[in-house]
Amino acid sequence: MSVAKDKRGVGRLAVNTTARGICLHILKITENKKKFPEAHADLVATLRRMALEIDLKCWRATNIVVDNSERLYQTRLQLEWEAAVRCTDIIELINIMKPIIHMDNKRYLFISE
Numbered sequence: 001m002s003v004a005k006d007k008r009g010v011g012r013l014a015v016n017t018t019a020r021g022i023c024l025h026i027l028k029i030t031e032n033k034k035k036f037p038e039a040h041a042d043l044v045a046t047l048r049r050m051a052l053e054i055d056l057k058c059w060r061a062t063n064i065v066v067d068n069s070e071r072l073y074q075t076r077l078q079l080e081w082e083a084a085v086r087c088t089d090i091i092e093l094i095n096i097m098k099p100i101i102h103m104d105n106k107r108y109l110f111i112s113e
Contacts (some may be wrong), residue, residue: 013062015058015062016055016058016059016062019054019055019058019059019083020055020059022051022054022055022111023051023052023054023055025110025111026047026048026051026111027048027051027052029107030044030047030048035101035103035107036101037101040097040100040101043093043096043097043100046093047090047093047094047097050086050089050090050093051090053082053083053086054083054086054087054090057079057080057082057083057086058079058080058083060079061076061079061080061083064076064079091112094108094111094112095112
């Protein structure tokens, strides 16, 4: 039986799915040299690296089985915190890049949301 979208719960791996989707999107769009010119290769490389870091940190955090271990719990929280910090960093990097590479609003909103 299907469940209405607004009544569905958030899946356990929703963060990983979202992080991977954004990572793949950023990796794909930054391959376009017309939209992301070589003159700004350092910014593009940083953007790509950050997207990969976010995905990997989310993946690592989710794969930690905490059970009753305080140490594992703290490790997981640290990875989640680092991923969240990278998310804010990537948004600021996109804010910097938007006027430089003349990023259209549709692409900007998709990545930043």
